[in-house]
Amino acid sequence: MRKxxxxxxTVVAAIFxxxxxxxxxxxxxxxxxxxxxxxxxxxxxxLVANTWSQKKPKLPAPHQVAAEIxxxxxxxxxNGRGFSKRSLIYHSWITLSATGIGFLLGAGFGILLAIGIxxxxxxxxxxxxxxxxxxxxxxxAVAPMxxxxxxxxxxxxxxxxxxxxxxxxxxxxxxxMVKGLRSPGAMQLDQMKTWSAxxxxxxxxxxxxxxMPYLFASLKVAMAASLVGAIVGELPTGAVAGLGARLxxxxxxGQTIQIWSALIMAAALAAVLVALIGLIQRIVLKRMxxx
Amino acid sequence: MTDTVISAKDLSLTFQTNxxxxxxxxxxxxxxxxxxxxxxxxxxxxxxTTFLRCMADLExxxxxxxxxxxxxxxxxxxxxxxxxxxxxxxxxxxxxIGGNIRLPLEIMGYDKADQDERVNRVLELVELDGFEKKFxxxxxxxxxxxxxxxxxxxxDADILLMDEPFGALDEIxxxxxxxxxxxxxxxxxxxxxxxxxxxxxAVYLSTKIVVMSPRPGRISDxxxxxxxxxxxxxxxxxxxxxxxxxxxxDGLRAGHAYDD
Numbered sequence: 001m002r003k004x005x006x007x008x009x010t011v012v013a014a015i016f017x018x019x020x021x022x023x024x025x026x027x028x029x030x031x032x033x034x035x036x037x038x039x040x041x042x043x044x045x046x047l048v049a050n051t052w053s054q055k056k057p058k059l060p061a062p063h064q065v066a067a068e069i070x071x072x073x074x075x076x077x078x079n080g081r082g083f084s085k086r087s088l089i090y091h092s093w094i095t096l097s098a099t100g101i102g103f104l105l106g107a108g109f110g111i112l113l114a115i116g117i118x119x120x121x122x123x124x125x126x127x128x129x130x131x132x133x134x135x136x137x138x139x140x141a142v143a144p145m146x147x148x149x150x151x152x153x154x155x156x157x158x159x160x161x162x163x164x165x166x167x168x169x170x171x172x173x174x175x176x177m178v179k180g181l182r183s184p185g186a187m188q189l190d191q192m193k194t195w196s197a198x199x200x201x202x203x204x205x206x207x208x209x210x211x212m213p214y215l216f217a218s219l220k221v222a223m224a225a226s227l228v229g230a231i232v233g234e235l236p237t238g239a240v241a242g243l244g245a246r247l248x249x250x251x252x253x254g255q256t257i258q259i260w261s262a263l264i265m266a267a268a269l270a271a272v273l274v275a276l277i278g279l280i281q282r283i284v285l286k287r288m289x290x291x
Numbered sequence: 292m293t294d295t296v297i298s299a300k301d302l303s304l305t306f307q308t309n310x311x312x313x314x315x316x317x318x319x320x321x322x323x324x325x326x327x328x329x330x331x332x333x334x335x336x337x338x339x340t341t342f343l344r345c346m347a348d349l350e351x352x353x354x355x356x357x358x359x360x361x362x363x364x365x366x367x368x369x370x371x372x373x374x375x376x377x378x379x380x381x382x383x384x385x386x387x388i389g390g391n392i393r394l395p396l397e398i399m400g401y402d403k404a405d406q407d408e409r410v411n412r413v414l415e416l417v418e419l420d421g422f423e424k425k426f427x428x429x430x431x432x433x434x435x436x437x438x439x440x441x442x443x444x445x446x447d448a449d450i451l452l453m454d455e456p457f458g459a460l461d462e463i464x465x466x467x468x469x470x471x472x473x474x475x476x477x478x479x480x481x482x483x484x485x486x487x488x489x490x491x492x493a494v495y496l497s498t499k500i501v502v503m504s505p506r507p508g509r510i511s512d513x514x515x516x517x518x519x520x521x522x523x524x525x526x527x528x529x530x531x532x533x534x535x536x537x538x539x540x541d542g543l544r545a546g547h548a549y550d551d
Binding site: 190196206209212288 | 347348349368369371373374375377379381383384385386387394395397398399426446
């Protein structure tokens with residue numbers, strides 16, 4: 001742990017340096033412009049201080065984003081309004097619930113498709129090209145249609161967003177699980193045959209356990225994709241809640257600080273979710289004696 | 292009068308490849324009696340493994356017939372007539388040694404108490420008692436292969452088919468396992484089919500040595516061993532042993548086309 005701490009801190013420090021530097025470079029023009037209009041002649045330090053504290057900067061400085069995040073999370077919790085519509089916790093929860101449902105649907109659908117592809121020759125020959133084709137269509141083009149179509153048949157709210165999450169997250173699971181379920185070698189399959197095992201026994205005792213490392217690798221990718229799907233699902237629909245809605249509202253009103261705080265929140269959420277899968281992976285593989 | 296356990300008659304197997312047909316086996320006939328220890332020896336491509344796999348119904352002959360325990364190879368496989376040991380132990384890394392041995396028993400539907408009893412018995416048989424709870428990676432290669440033999444012995448099959456089971460192990464471990472295998476064969480009274488590359492191994496273990504030659508794969512000689520059933524390792528230095536080894540070598544040389 002201590003060994004990894006120093007490299008991590010170094011990278012974080014480097015990111016902050018670059019970030020603050022970029023904030024100076026990007027926001028300087030506005031700072032100078034302001035000074036000219038006001039007829040003042042600020043020193044360089046004053047200019048730099050200005051670039052780090054503008055209300056609508058091109059690139060907000062880290063501390064501005066941090067302050068915004070604190071204002072919309074911790075501070076609101078302290079004031080007992082942790083779940084108000086202005087709180088990032090509320091918006092994160094909205095996105096998280098769509099992400100979670102979409103992820104579960106996507107993972108389940110992906111695993112089922114993979115089983116079909118591995119065990120059914122017709123599916124093996126026909127399904128994969130469609131699966132790949134489905135991912136070549138930009139999600140931004142599909143998302144509004146999914147939402148409109150589902151709305152027309154009376155489904156709205158959480159489920160359409162979850163469907164978009166699912167659309168993005170089933171793909172890595174299919175690819176990973178097909179590979180994983182096929183990972184037992186010819187010898188292991190022959191061995192099962194010598195015991196004259198049924199297909200079910202072959203699946204539960206050999207193919208499925210063999211696929212576990214592949215499953216977890218693809219679940220991590222699927223989880224990240226799922227979050228992206230949920231956010232994208234919130235963008236084109238004029239959604240009023242969720243991290244995507246926050247991003248959209250922020251961009252309407254030029255609230256860059258709000259955009260960045262929603263972005264950071266989304267990144268943190270993704271990191272936590274992926275780490276969670278990593279933890280489950282460690283526990284499962286450890287119990288299986290594979291780690 | 293002994294019973295014939297495995298009987299092959301004019302067995303042929305031709306693989307169709309892009310380079311034309313490959314005759315893995317051609318007109319192979321052989322009878323294996325109950326309690327025999329038969330070794331199959333020959334250079335690569337002589338069809339010895341293919342022959343063993345035909346007995347196990349893992350390959351399907353394109354000509355001739357083969358019967359195992361008086362029925363077709365497929366029926367014999369379905370009635371779980373044999374245990375098969377592959378070149379690599381092939382233990383499941385997510386199961387303990389005990390769990391691996393239990394695997395075929397679970398598949399065959401033995402009840403729990405019976406499974407425990409059998410696992411203990413075969414672990415003892417291959418001298419791995421106390422390793423039941425260990426995972427495969429905690430064992431050496433030789434111990435893993437012993438565990439895989441135990442797995443093949445755990446259920447009631449009178450035939451044990453072994454495809455170069457000690458091929459990947461070093462000489463010293465191999466000697467030890469050979470010695471153990473003979474004891475095991477003596478105690479369990481199984482019929483064993485054993486594929487090997489090694490002349491000393493074949494001579495040391497077998498009651499009958501089947502010498503095979505390639506292109507097309509066929510039997511070039513069948514040598515009955517005159518060695519006693521009790522075989523200490525140093526029997527390999529006796530003139531009798533060397534005489535048989537010499538015959539095997541001659542058989543291999545005769546069958547092998549060295550002119551190409």
